[in-house]
Amino acid sequence: MKRFSQIGLISLLLAGALGGVGCKHNPKNITALPGSEPPKGGTEFTTTQPFQPTTGVQPTGVDRSSKPITPSNTFRPVENPNGIDRTVDPLAGAGAGATAPVNTDTNRPQPEGDIRAHTTENREMFAGNTVHFDFDKSAVKKGAETTKVIAVAEYMKLHTEAKLEIEGHCDERGTEGYNLALGERRALSVREILLNSGVSADKVTTVSFGEARPVDPGHDESAWMKNRRAEFILLMPDAGTVR
Amino acid sequence: MILSPTSRRRWLLASAAALVHCHLAAQPDPSTINISDKVAGFVPIALSGFTGEVDQTLRFDLEVAGFSLVPPAQARFELNGKNNGQIECTLTDAGKHTLFARAYPGGTPRAQAHALADDVVQAAIPGQKGIAKTKIVFKLDTGHRNDHNDAVSEVCLADYDGANPFQVTQDGTIVRSPAWMPGHRTLFYSSFRLGRACIYSHDLATGARAAVASFNGMNDGAAISPDGTRIAMVLSKGGSPDIWVANVDGSGLRQLTTTREDDSSPCWSPDGRTICFSSRAEGATRLYLVDAAGGAMRPLNTGGIRGATEPDWSPDGKSIAFTQMSGRENFRIYVVPAAGGEAQYISDGEDPTWAPNSRTLAVVRRKGGLRRLSLLDVFTRRVKDSASFSGSCSQPSWAR
Numbered sequence: 001m002k003r004f005s006q007i008g009l010i011s012l013l014l015a016g017a018l019g020g021v022g023c024k025h026n027p028k029n030i031t032a033l034p035g036s037e038p039p040k041g042g043t044e045f046t047t048t049q050p051f052q053p054t055t056g057v058q059p060t061g062v063d064r065s066s067k068p069i070t071p072s073n074t075f076r077p078v079e080n081p082n083g084i085d086r087t088v089d090p091l092a093g094a095g096a097g098a099t100a101p102v103n104t105d106t107n108r109p110q111p112e113g114d115i116r117a118h119t120t121e122n123r124e125m126f127a128g129n130t131v132h133f134d135f136d137k138s139a140v141k142k143g144a145e146t147t148k149v150i151a152v153a154e155y156m157k158l159h160t161e162a163k164l165e166i167e168g169h170c171d172e173r174g175t176e177g178y179n180l181a182l183g184e185r186r187a188l189s190v191r192e193i194l195l196n197s198g199v200s201a202d203k204v205t206t207v208s209f210g211e212a213r214p215v216d217p218g219h220d221e222s223a224w225m226k227n228r229r230a231e232f233i234l235l236m237p238d239a240g241t242v243r
Numbered sequence: 244m245i246l247s248p249t250s251r252r253r254w255l256l257a258s259a260a261a262l263v264h265c266h267l268a269a270q271p272d273p274s275t276i277n278i279s280d281k282v283a284g285f286v287p288i289a290l291s292g293f294t295g296e297v298d299q300t301l302r303f304d305l306e307v308a309g310f311s312l313v314p315p316a317q318a319r320f321e322l323n324g325k326n327n328g329q330i331e332c333t334l335t336d337a338g339k340h341t342l343f344a345r346a347y348p349g350g351t352p353r354a355q356a357h358a359l360a361d362d363v364v365q366a367a368i369p370g371q372k373g374i375a376k377t378k379i380v381f382k383l384d385t386g387h388r389n390d391h392n393d394a395v396s397e398v399c400l401a402d403y404d405g406a407n408p409f410q411v412t413q414d415g416t417i418v419r420s421p422a423w424m425p426g427h428r429t430l431f432y433s434s435f436r437l438g439r440a441c442i443y444s445h446d447l448a449t450g451a452r453a454a455v456a457s458f459n460g461m462n463d464g465a466a467i468s469p470d471g472t473r474i475a476m477v478l479s480k481g482g483s484p485d486i487w488v489a490n491v492d493g494s495g496l497r498q499l500t501t502t503r504e505d506d507s508s509p510c511w512s513p514d515g516r517t518i519c520f521s522s523r524a525e526g527a528t529r530l531y532l533v534d535a536a537g538g539a540m541r542p543l544n545t546g547g548i549r550g551a552t553e554p555d556w557s558p559d560g561k562s563i564a565f566t567q568m569s570g571r572e573n574f575r576i577y578v579v580p581a582a583g584g585e586a587q588y589i590s591d592g593e594d595p596t597w598a599p600n601s602r603t604l605a606v607v608r609r610k611g612g613l614r615r616l617s618l619l620d621v622f623t624r625r626v627k628d629s630a631s632f633s634g635s636c637s638q639p640s641w642a643r
Contacts, residue, residue, distance in 0.1 A: 181505030
């Protein structure tokens, strides 16, 4: 009798434990960008020019071979005529595994979380929809600016295969660190409107250029107002042919 | 009698040691100098006998270190010597007592002068270490545009005065936010080499680099903990630019802040326990502290100085330097006690980084559309421009 009750108690505890596991639910990310779980594994590559160490303590053997830096002798054009290979990211998520790298030799890292992977960008499609911002603001202005975003949202809902990258840009004023964050915030507030309009969250990513890509290199308000912007880059999946 | 440089130096040092000690005891210990006290004065020194690059380099180094170059009659120290392949010199105090007499053979004239300058600093300002042999990494805007119309910038490494520059990256795109791994010859930075900003580690000895953070959205602002084991960075994968911490290889990722507004420019306290960063979580841009292990963020009192951004924690842990943005076009460097309090205006400039001596800052100053690096002595407020480059220099990070 005593033994039976013991067994009953154990089975009750066991059931409770299993039930607890089964009831566990994942917290929902509301506006997080996709790819929050990074792929495991990592790759390394080597740059063409290893650093030449110089001796620091005693003034002997200091390397003076390096020439002063000027664009003419240091800048080298990118070999790829398109500048950047946007089809595959061999480094996506590299080194981001929380666990020990056990199976790193079996598979190269899969850029599964990378929205840009295996897509071709189209910068012209939404060139007229570029959103402009007030000075030091990241909120999309009501009226004409919001309407441009809604128009992009309508396209995205009709073309479910399409993905989108939103570039955030700033004018040259402000510190670099600040502008980087401000550009990202601009891109993210545009993204927020898209998501609220029904565009799927796993189709839209963001990038901040800070002040690095002005449309107008001028140093006055007419240039600055053009440069405070968010641009839409349409990403179409590669179908056999790559441009 | 021929003595090797080392034994000769030892002999001279021993004979001068007693004199050094009794003379210098009267001077204030810099470790007790609080920059919120009255600004420390220049140390007057007279130079004679040096020529050319050695002379120029010595003058630059000593002025950055807080000396003023004066005629012998007004000098507290005299550095007398000559340079002809090697430097031979004698440092004396006002009472004509010899503090040291040394030779600096080998290496370049510039390297010899740096070594001498560090020795002068150590002999004349007790407790102060020289910084003339340290290095700085920074972002160089080349002035070129690539096929995507990006303003091409690369990461460069140079002596602390801008000499002997070495271009670390050849990515032909936007490369930014370089940071040293303290105590290691490894850099971290963000590069657009794959079309979007990812954070890479870059071993300067081997040239090997690896992606540390390549999430959708923003991957930027890497800062490595003083023990070299953890990275703080700005990621937007949570929906807004927030501060995240991970192991230096990118594993063990953890979100530290969850503001809906921009968080930027994280930096570490020397004990690795606290991270200081800039945020506009409460509307205005200001500095906050958060435990690196997690917890609530708390504002740092900067004594009413608004628009505080780009903090950097001094290696001695006592102070935080930051940029004040006022009107987005005027940038000023302030230093505030790490515990919070009244912030001291130091100079115009932006994006400060501390030297290992916790006394000198490298800052960015804008001039005629270009940005260049300057060295700023916090005690004397003297500013010296680094060697100029054909492009804009910004985002300095001092090796320490």
